[in-house]
Amino acid sequence: MNRxxxxxxxxxxxxxxxxxxxxxxxxxxxxxxxxxAASVTFGSGLVLMLVVNGLIPANRRGVVRLVRGAMTGRxxxxxxxxxxxxxxxxxxxxxxxDLVGVALFSLMFIGGQMLSSTVLxxxxxxxxxxxxxxxxxxxxxxxxxxxxxxxxxxxxLGGDVDSSALAVLALPLVLVLAGGLxxxxxxxxxxxxxxxxxxxxxxxxxxxxxxxLALLAVAAPRIAAGGFHGLPLEPGDWWYYTGGLLGSVVVxxxxxxxxxxxxxxxxxxxxxxxxxxxxxxDTAWPTPxxxxxxxxxxxxxxxxxxxxxxxxxxLRRGLAPAGDRRTT
Numbered sequence: 001m002n003r004x005x006x007x008x009x010x011x012x013x014x015x016x017x018x019x020x021x022x023x024x025x026x027x028x029x030x031x032x033x034x035x036x037a038a039s040v041t042f043g044s045g046l047v048l049m050l051v052v053n054g055l056i057p058a059n060r061r062g063v064v065r066l067v068r069g070a071m072t073g074r075x076x077x078x079x080x081x082x083x084x085x086x087x088x089x090x091x092x093x094x095x096x097x098d099l100v101g102v103a104l105f106s107l108m109f110i111g112g113q114m115l116s117s118t119v120l121x122x123x124x125x126x127x128x129x130x131x132x133x134x135x136x137x138x139x140x141x142x143x144x145x146x147x148x149x150x151x152x153x154x155x156x157l158g159g160d161v162d163s164s165a166l167a168v169l170a171l172p173l174v175l176v177l178a179g180g181l182x183x184x185x186x187x188x189x190x191x192x193x194x195x196x197x198x199x200x201x202x203x204x205x206x207x208x209x210x211x212x213l214a215l216l217a218v219a220a221p222r223i224a225a226g227g228f229h230g231l232p233l234e235p236g237d238w239w240y241y242t243g244g245l246l247g248s249v250v251v252x253x254x255x256x257x258x259x260x261x262x263x264x265x266x267x268x269x270x271x272x273x274x275x276x277x278x279x280x281x282d283t284a285w286p287t288p289x290x291x292x293x294x295x296x297x298x299x300x301x302x303x304x305x306x307x308x309x310x311x312x313x314x315l316r317r318g319l320a321p322a323g324d325r326r327t328t
Contacts (some may be wrong), residue, residue: 006261007269013253014273016104016111016246022281023243024090025097027232030240034094035219036227041090042215045244046208050265053205062199063237066206075196083207085186086251087214089179096172101290102278103300104151108173110271112180112304113146114141118310120184121262140310144303151299154291187254187266195259204251208244268307 020041022170027037053059070077089109096105118141122133190207194200219227232240250270257266279300282290 003261003265006257007265010257010261010266010269011273012202013250014270014275015277016250016273017104017270018068018245018249018274018277018281019091021093021097021105021278022102022285022287023240023246024093025102025287027240027243028094029098030232031230033219033222033227035215036222037094038087038091039212039219040213040231040241041094041243041247042087042208042212042240043244045248048213048248049201049205049208053154053201056201057100059199059201059205059245062197062202063205065197066193066202069193069196075192079189079193080206081210082186082189082203083192083209083211084214085182086207086247087211089183090174090211090247091215092175092179096176098287099169099172101287101292103275103290103292103296104173104280106274106278107148107151107296107299107303108176109180109183110142110274111145112177113183113270114144114180114303114307114310116181117184117266118136120188137310140306140308142306143309144306146304147299147306149299150302151296154293154295157324187251187258190254191256191258192253194256196205200252200256204248207251268310271307272304275304 024037027040028034031037031040053063066080069075070080076213092109093105100108117131118137186207190200190203193203197203216223254266257269279292279297282292286292
């Protein structure tokens with residue numbers, strides 16, 4: 001797969017993350033609890049991956065190789081639990097999207113992604129190998145974080161925000177930032193296992209299995225009290241259950257693409273898709289907390305430009321024909 005196509009697929013994955021966040025937020029409104037909403041999103045992905053892995057013989061063999069690989073030390077067994085990181089991120093979606101909107105959620109999530117992916121690439125903790133942290137990438141990282149700060153500042157520093165309202169808003173945003181920090185490690189671990197197993201679908205199945213079990217365990221008291229009685233089950237409510245499908249596309253794509261373009265360039269594609277998709281969603285399908293203001297839009301543009309600056313070398317290599325690429 002060439003790098004240009006890989007970047008376009010990462011872009012589509014970013015749009016999927018924005019849509020998934022909006023769907024999970026809508027589920028949280030229906031069910032009244034973020035853990036229940038995240039459980040439904042992860043559970044729908046688990047059902048899909050059970051079907052995908054059960055129907056395809058190569059995937060069934062891959063599941064066996066994954067279990068054996070974890071038991072024999074072919075890769076660290078803890079990598080098979082990377083779905084817990086994804087579950088945390090989806091929980092963050094459910095908690096925050098209705099409060100701050102998809103655009104602000106995406107920007108905070110992206111800030112975490114930028115920091116984490118830079119560390120992973122610099123330390124060489126991704127299958128594509130170590131990438132040097134040069135001045136351009138460092139400048140892009142600082143500029144990107146400044147863009148996120150600009151977008152968030154009116155909500156956190158506004159003169160009409162009292163201390164209690166600030167705490168209600170700040171804590172969810174920290175949760176989203178943490179979810180963004182954890183996504184690149186999840187993708188990197190999935191990439192390692194996908195390379196060892198020869199298929200990415202088995203590790204995606206384990207992602208959804210471990211994540212769903214963890215969320216259901218946390219939500220057990222609410223489930224026992226009848227928390228799922230509010231599930232939307234009308235014929236037109238099918239879209240509430242597509243979050244797992246979108247998430248599985250992103251996880252599979254991450255496992256494949258981090259092996260070809262690295263965590264930073266993969267994150268660039270995700271960022272562009274997330275920003276474009278989230279701004280459209282907050283305009284066309286807003287939540288009560290959504291505010292598409294000039295600081296949000298400006299911060300989104302600055303963040304995207306920062307990621308392009310930080311990934312300039314990789315981006316040039318990705319867009320250049322194979323014969324024109326130079327080693328730098």
